[in-house]
Amino acid sequence: MTSVTLSSLRARKQAGDAFSCLTAYDASFAAAAGRAGIDVLLVGDSLGMVLQGHDSTLPVTIDDIVYHTRCVARGKGDSLLMVDLPFMGNPSREKLLENAAELMRAGAELVKVEGEGWMADDIRELTRRGVPICAHLGLTPQTVHQLGGYKVQGRESEAAQRIIDDAQLLVEAGASVILLECVPASLGKAVTEALDVPVIGIGAGPDTDGQILVMHDVLGVTHGRTPRFVKNFLEGADGITDAFHRYHEDVLARRFPAAEHCFQD
Numbered sequence: 001m002t003s004v005t006l007s008s009l010r011a012r013k014q015a016g017d018a019f020s021c022l023t024a025y026d027a028s029f030a031a032a033a034g035r036a037g038i039d040v041l042l043v044g045d046s047l048g049m050v051l052q053g054h055d056s057t058l059p060v061t062i063d064d065i066v067y068h069t070r071c072v073a074r075g076k077g078d079s080l081l082m083v084d085l086p087f088m089g090n091p092s093r094e095k096l097l098e099n100a101a102e103l104m105r106a107g108a109e110l111v112k113v114e115g116e117g118w119m120a121d122d123i124r125e126l127t128r129r130g131v132p133i134c135a136h137l138g139l140t141p142q143t144v145h146q147l148g149g150y151k152v153q154g155r156e157s158e159a160a161q162r163i164i165d166d167a168q169l170l171v172e173a174g175a176s177v178i179l180l181e182c183v184p185a186s187l188g189k190a191v192t193e194a195l196d197v198p199v200i201g202i203g204a205g206p207d208t209d210g211q212i213l214v215m216h217d218v219l220g221v222t223h224g225r226t227p228r229f230v231k232n233f234l235e236g237a238d239g240i241t242d243a244f245h246r247y248h249e250d251v252l253a254r255r256f257p258a259a260e261h262c263f264q265d
């Protein structure tokens with residue numbers, strides 16, 4: 001395998017080929033994911049939940065993310081390394097640029113930010129300065145208290161249109177990738193078709209260019225409620241690397257997600 005880059009992901013989209021993404025938080029699992037062929041690794045602020053045991057991502061700090069990014073960067077093979085900007089990582093333009101720089105110095109190759117259309121100016125500034133951006137839309141866990149819980153977004157046509165408009169606006173501002181979480185499959189398809197840049201989905205239906213899951217969910221290491229869109233790939237697999245490989249293969253063959261993992265209108 002050669003290194004996965006933003007241009008290779010774009011080429012995959014143009015060819016109609018899917019790609020796989022998985023969260024990673026340390027060197028050993030990052031290496032296993034790389035061996036399994038996973039295309040994109042995400043140091044997600046989901047680490048606040050799966051590593052730290054919080055019930056949301058809000059307590060995660062920039063230092064937490066930097067620490068885990070350094071760990072993953074040392075272990076990763078050819079996967080592209082995406083990293084989350086944590087909650088309130090953009091209290092001001094200056095602080096945002098400093099935080100993004102820290103993530104890039106730690107090894108990030110793509111920085112993921114949660115935020116709607118209002119993030120456009122920030123995204124323009126970051127991309128101008130060499131920080132490639134993935135904009136996370138739909139269910140944005142950093143605003144869980146405003147959303148009133150982890151709920152499917154974009155069900156009404158007005159809300160769906162807002163997500164399409166925001167995605168287009170943020171791509172025009174410079175975003176290289178869009179990530180959609182927990183939206184009806186029809187909206188996942190509409191956004192993917194409307195954009196030239198790769199769209200990654202989680203609970204966004206089978207038609208996005210890429211799929212992402214939290215590593216712990218892929219391995220069935222879950223506690224509390226399990227969202228509809230997850231699947232335990234360790235079941236029936238010959239170990240962890242094989243579970244990652246089965247996930248990768250199922251995503252590329254578009255066998256995952258199946259209808260049971262998707263939200264319909």
Ligand code: KIV
Pocket residue numbers: 023042043044045046047084179181202212213214
């Ligand atoms: O933090 C995370 O793991 C994420 C993915 C669920 C997309 O943002």
Ligand code: NA
Pocket residue numbers: 044045046057084141
């Ligand atoms: Na996240």
